[in-house]
Amino acid sequence: MSLLEVVDLSAAYGPIQVLHGISLTVDAGEVVVVLGANGAGKTTALRAISGLVAAKGELRFDGVSILGRHPESIAHRGVSHVPQGRGTLAGLTVDENMRLGAYSRRDREGIAADLAEWYDTFPPLAKRRSQTAGTMSGGEQQMLAVARSLMSRPRLLLLDEPSLGLAPLVTKQLFETLATVNRERGIAMLLVEQNAALALELAARGYVLEAGEIVASGTAENLSRDGEIRKAYLGR
Amino acid sequence: MGELVQVLVYAATIGSAYALVAFSYSLVFSTTRIINFAQGTLVVVGGYLAWWLWSGVFDRGTSMLLVVIPAVVLAAIVGLVFDLVAIEPLGDFDPTSNIAWLVTTFGAAIVVQEVVAQLISDTGESIPDLFHSLFGWQGSVVQHVAIGPSDVVLVVATGAIVGVAAFLQARTKVGRAFRAVAQDRQAAALMGINPKVMVRLSFLIAGAITGLAGILIAPNYGVRFAIGLNLGLAGFVAAVLGGLGSTSGAIVGGYAVGLVEGFVGVMSSRADTYRPIAVFVVFVLVLTLRPTGLLGRPVVEKV
Numbered sequence: 001m002s003l004l005e006v007v008d009l010s011a012a013y014g015p016i017q018v019l020h021g022i023s024l025t026v027d028a029g030e031v032v033v034v035l036g037a038n039g040a041g042k043t044t045a046l047r048a049i050s051g052l053v054a055a056k057g058e059l060r061f062d063g064v065s066i067l068g069r070h071p072e073s074i075a076h077r078g079v080s081h082v083p084q085g086r087g088t089l090a091g092l093t094v095d096e097n098m099r100l101g102a103y104s105r106r107d108r109e110g111i112a113a114d115l116a117e118w119y120d121t122f123p124p125l126a127k128r129r130s131q132t133a134g135t136m137s138g139g140e141q142q143m144l145a146v147a148r149s150l151m152s153r154p155r156l157l158l159l160d161e162p163s164l165g166l167a168p169l170v171t172k173q174l175f176e177t178l179a180t181v182n183r184e185r186g187i188a189m190l191l192v193e194q195n196a197a198l199a200l201e202l203a204a205r206g207y208v209l210e211a212g213e214i215v216a217s218g219t220a221e222n223l224s225r226d227g228e229i230r231k232a233y234l235g236r
Numbered sequence: 237m238g239e240l241v242q243v244l245v246y247a248a249t250i251g252s253a254y255a256l257v258a259f260s261y262s263l264v265f266s267t268t269r270i271i272n273f274a275q276g277t278l279v280v281v282g283g284y285l286a287w288w289l290w291s292g293v294f295d296r297g298t299s300m301l302l303v304v305i306p307a308v309v310l311a312a313i314v315g316l317v318f319d320l321v322a323i324e325p326l327g328d329f330d331p332t333s334n335i336a337w338l339v340t341t342f343g344a345a346i347v348v349q350e351v352v353a354q355l356i357s358d359t360g361e362s363i364p365d366l367f368h369s370l371f372g373w374q375g376s377v378v379q380h381v382a383i384g385p386s387d388v389v390l391v392v393a394t395g396a397i398v399g400v401a402a403f404l405q406a407r408t409k410v411g412r413a414f415r416a417v418a419q420d421r422q423a424a425a426l427m428g429i430n431p432k433v434m435v436r437l438s439f440l441i442a443g444a445i446t447g448l449a450g451i452l453i454a455p456n457y458g459v460r461f462a463i464g465l466n467l468g469l470a471g472f473v474a475a476v477l478g479g480l481g482s483t484s485g486a487i488v489g490g491y492a493v494g495l496v497e498g499f500v501g502v503m504s505s506r507a508d509t510y511r512p513i514a515v516f517v518v519f520v521l522v523l524t525l526r527p528t529g530l531l532g533r534p535v536v537e538k539v
Contacts, residue, residue: 050426075428087423089416096412103413104428152428 001063003028003188004049004079004156009057011041011048018044020212021057026156029186031178033199033220035233036209042192043084045209046158049190050074050081061156076104080154082145084161084192090134094125097133097144101151111151118147121177139170146174150181157189163198171195175202196233200224208233238379243498245378249387249456251494252394256449257471258478258486259398260442266418266481267431267438269331273338274318274345275446276468282311282447283459284352287361300366304451308444315443318344319436349461361459365389366452386455393452397445398487405483414438418481446471469512470497473519479532488530492518 002025011019018041026032036042048055051071059067066074075081089097098118102111119126122143128136133144142162149157162178163171175198181187182202193199200206200220208216208229216229223229257275264272286307290298322340331337365386368374375384405411416424417434425431449467450459457463470493478489493515500514501507522530 052422052426070430071422071425072428072430075426081426083423083426087420087426089419089423091419092412092415096415099409100412100416100424100427100429103409148427 002026003030003062004190005058005060006045006049007058007060009045009048009055009059011044011053011055013044013053018212019048019055022207022209022212022214024207024214024217026188026190028155029182029188030205031182031189031191031203033191033193033196033203033206034209035193035196035199035206035223035229037232040209041212042209043160044212046081046083046160046190046192050079050158052081075152078153078155079158080149080152080156081158082149082160082162084164088133088141088144088148090132092133093130094133094136094144095129097148098125098151101148102153104152110153114151114153118150121181122147138165139167139174142166142170142174146178150185150187154187157187159189159191159193161192161194163193163195171198178202196229197224238381239502241379241381242502243495245381245383245387246498246501247491247494248391249494250453250497251491252390253449253453253467253490254470254474254493255394255487255490256397256445256452257467258474258490259401259483260446260449261472261475262478262481262483262486263438263442263445265475267414267435268323270323270337270341271472271480272318272322272439272442273341273468274322274348275442275471276464276466277345277348278311278315278443278446278464279450279453279467280459280461280464281314281348281352282307282450283363283454283463284356284361285310285447286451286454287363287459288356290363291361300364300451303363304366304448307451308448311447311450312440312444314348315446316436316440318348318443319439323435323439324432349464353461363451363454363459365455384455386452390452393448394487397448398483401441402483410437470515473515477519477522477529479529482529482531482533485529485531492530 004026006022006024008021008023009019010021022045034042034045044053047053049059051069051074055067059065061077061079066077098115105111124140125144125147128140133141146162162174178189179202182189191199191203200223203220205219206217206223207214224234257279261271261275286303289307290296290300290303294303322344323337326336326340366389367385370385370388375382405415413429414434414437416427416429417431421431474489474493475486477492478485496514496518497511500511504510
């Protein structure tokens, strides 16, 4: 049984149908990427999974249906969504953001240990602990968004365009950290990304979304060899 | 000199009441982005509940200190009922395009006022001071202006309430969650925070604070239905003047409105007529120069 099972999921914004019955799975500890052009429905797919958008179909996390549940209840179950544009609370300090990441946890010592560990992993955040999140650079805010999600000890991380607006070097570092987190903590990730080359390096498997439908899927290796995909998303 | 004292005492006391009501508007606004037009009614609810408890439930010899706690708790519950009856049934809505909340909050205010009038009293009443004396001090006359324990209590209580609220918001888990919802409801939900609970909390606390304001000003202004309208309006003006959603703005706005009214009080023999005019002139001037209020920051909606 997969950790996340999406079967024939549809979603619409008012009269505009965005997802036309997509199906995908993410296994425990696995990194899966969703590739697709702008407007293909990638963000909507993540928003439907985390409960921000109403959807139809089947949606199971750890064998339990989470379809129609509120976002906060889905978060409690161990799905942490890092939205596009980061969603850091700009007016709160870095430390307050980090502590709020652990909002649904009760284990004081575990929280303190994780706080120390993630500050260790992301040194710029440790330096800016008491600074307001909104005053940091885009890369630092993205780091904060990821670190804050990790504070909830998620079993599945939903990442929406983490590289958006970041310098290539910063993006590379972020992806290296994500790979380490996945390896050491076994946190599964469902990643939506424009930077297909980097994403396919991180992911084990992938899906290609076009106009709200999944048109291709396979291992990251096979996808990066596919001529069509190379042309459309890898630019070579 | 005597006139200055008069202005300052007026601004400090009634300004405190305005600040408390403005703070309540601000609390609800920060979690919901709506103005609870029933807020002024809670001034009336607080006053009449205290009068009812003091004169009907307990005997009149009871200290107001014992009455104030159950009265504030009941006012808080009425505040929560406004949320459950007037706001929650509307579901998820965009307060800027769907203005049903305007009708429901006004409607709820009218219903609650009628219930108070039918069940408790429909005439003006009066309740005694919380303290007859403070450490033996029973009041003084400074430059022909009388200052009593109830004036000092009003100012000190306002400072204490705002201080405690600020501390709780900054230092506790629930306080941080509250600010998270105020800033970005969706991001907060993704962190596992239930926005609905924070909205209820804001109505509950706002109900308690406004109810308390109604009790604290009662020794000087009485328990009357008109007080609800006056404080509701002045508190609203103060909240917008200071910057909706900003705690310090609500306080600054409250005392600013108190000051303006105080000056009118010493300059005109028909102060009651000119006070609202002066307040609204200042209101319009400030909003023309600073549309977000004195200390407010523009609300940035991320798409």
